[in-house]
Amino acid sequence: MSMQGFQMDLVSEHRLSEMTPVEKVRFIIDEVKSGKILVLEKGLSPEEEASLIEMTMTLIEPDGFSGIEMESYPSEVDNSFIGKLLKKNSLKTRLTVIGPADQLKTLKKDRNMISALISTNK
């Protein structure tokens, strides 16, 4: 009997940090379009999230890919002395889960908890 299910990849901060922003977006899109659920240890920067949304929109097709579900905890602003000195906020991004919109559905989310339903039926 073959096992039915979905593939979930837990992606370390180290793995993503080796990629450029463009590579990260491409990697995530390719994996999610192939039906995988990704859990990113440290999430994406706000700019990378915006790029991911933009690319997702360009790839949506009727009766095909309908987009992604992306949930992350709210990022935290690093109020360190250096950050203030440079007058640029450094954000501490946090765990993020991304998957195909027709398979992953967020049920509930608060500051420190994401509860999601993963469907094996497309």
Next chain:
Amino acid sequence: MGVIKKFKRNFSDVFKRLFKKQNARIGIYGPPNAGKTTLANRILRDWTGDAMGSVSNIAHETRRARRREGVTIKTNGSSITLDIIDTPGLATKIDFHEFMEQGMDEAESKRRAKEATEGVIEAVKWLENLDGVILVMDATEDPFTQVNVTVIGNMEARSLPLLIVANKVDLADAAPATIRDAFPQHPMVSISALEGKNIDTFYEELAKRFG
């Protein structure tokens, strides 16, 4: 026209273009059906006498970003002039079947879905060209599940001002305090864009944050 006169005029135009103070560009973002266009219409009706666009209960009614330049808001003896951009907001998924559930035929639903994706791309691109954001949230919905934190993150990363609006406080199940608790680092005003409730406080906060 004399050469000197012409030179003077050209020089004056270039000078004006170089040093003209640009109005702060403020984008209105938020989840579908939170009341973004209702708020944009309220601002424009109050201060210019006309409206931004049509509203409906169907998600993605606004599928193109619309800009209105030079909206002057007077409050507490001071005045600010803003460019207001009503955006379709950021969505991560668009399924044409949702439009069909609202009674549209397949062709129309697919057309709308395509336009909606283009609208989201516009909303993403606008993020880079803004001086601040009004984030409209539905006070009757859970704050964390309705908001896409991308907009908040982008503003925070660039140290740009964000004003959170807890909308629909005219409804019995509105709970604006839960929105305040969810995002304590940003100022919040609770309003009803539809009925105008607390709108003066909103304008005061707008002037304070973006003036």
